[in-house]
Amino acid sequence: MEHLETPVLDNHLHLDRTHGRGIDAVRDFANLGGTHLLVVNKPSWHHGVEATEGADFHAVFEETIDTVAAANDVLPGRAWPVLGVHPGLVSRLVEERGFTPPEARDVMQAGLDAAAEYVAAGDALALKSGRPHYEVSEAVWEASNEVMRHAFSLGADLDCAVQLHTEATEDLTEVAEWAEAAGMERKKVVKHYAAGRLAGPTPSVMSEKDRLERAAESGDPFLMETDFVDDADRPGAVLGPKTVPRRVRWMLGEELDDAVEIAHVETPRDVYGIDTRETLTR
Template identity: 40%
Template sequence: MKSPKFPVLDDHIHIDPRNGRGIDAIKDFKRSGGTHICLVTKPSWSLDVHPSSGEDFAAVFDETLAIAKLIEEEGIVVFPLLGVHPAEITALTPRLTLEEATLVMKEGLDCAAAYVKDGRAVGLKSGRPHYETSPEILNASNQILFHALTLGGELGCAVQIHAETGPCDDVVEMAGSAGMDATRIVKHFGSPETPLMPSLVAKHESIPELCQQKRKFTMESDYMDENERPGAVMGPRSVPRQTTSLLQAGKISEEDIFRIHQKTPEEVYGVEIRI
């Protein structure tokens, strides 16, 4: 196989050998020109973990890192992002009080922060529900998100957030109060109008225009790797294929590719990206 001419990073992808294609999906990613991924932890229940304390999330993080090692054996560079999916609060509250669930999720983020501190992960994952919920749960979720941003500020690491569709303007003020640089908050499944760092799905129609503006953003598939939902949200080949397609069509340049897939993620995650 020829060496790639440029790096291609998928900024939000799940690989799940238990419930999905696992390493076969990574092989597709590599064959299509992919070189680097941000491997994001899945919700605890998808790995058959049902936390009652923050330390229980360690099983999720350890399995994520074990998967990362398998991926690296295929020649793909992995940047793990560990944390607590915002939908955990909906899963926890039937068996815990809202206060208990909030504490468990904050402690789970503390647990993830320990992995970042010792170099086993490059950043945290957090957010708030992207679906309709009660004001009480939304308030608790914002407290959890604020805790994640505080940890990100203390650690000097990125925080990737899963939240409602839209700009999430209020998170900038939240980051300022938490002592975190908002330019290192990645809005997963983002949109151009967000003041945070947008991670755009590979098919996003604004990518050529944003490249003309020299805007900073990353690209993602949000591939879930679940056999029950094959190809959701996009397949593992989508980021490298779309990058190559846009280049061949003259809609983006190699300079744009290096900004999307190397320079921007290096700045956001504090990593080095080479091919």
């Protein structure tokens, strides 16, 4: 296949060497021209971890870090871990395990504190937080927002980005303002699974052609992702690991070269402080 002359970053996917394709998925990505990955830890309960305190998350984070190290042996660029607490944990704690919303908030904030230790040590690049994308009670919603605001405080302290899992929306201006109030730059707040336009944070756009066309037309900063879940029981879930390099080839064919530069070089540099050209060894 014709060699791509640009770095190609998938900003948000999961890798599971136990229950999924693991490094074989990374090989698929690299063989199509992919170069860089941001690997987000799976929800803690997918690893069999029913957390009650921050230390319970360490096994989840360390598995992700080990998987990134294995991915680095395959990629022509490199991968970085993004660590945090999936916002759906609040429902698992409250509805299935009998926690009150404030107790669930405390567990999740402690998990973020644990993730922040890895960022501080240079072992992870960014944090992951957010709030449920489905209907919840007012008390759970408020607890979730407090968790997210805690993530912003940590992001400000560490000068790192925070990826968010939230409801589907094209306006998260209020959330970006919360981040700024905590001391973060709004560009370092990244909404994963974004549509083609977004007010407030930086959008990490799902790599479907219509969404990418809207993002390219805007000329605004954006990233590209698949949210590949790497679950053998859900082999077609979300988008596969070949998708981002395939979409980059399509974008270049559509003469959207500027948008490719924005998504794979400029925005990663401005949001995460990573240089996808300098870290490309091929």
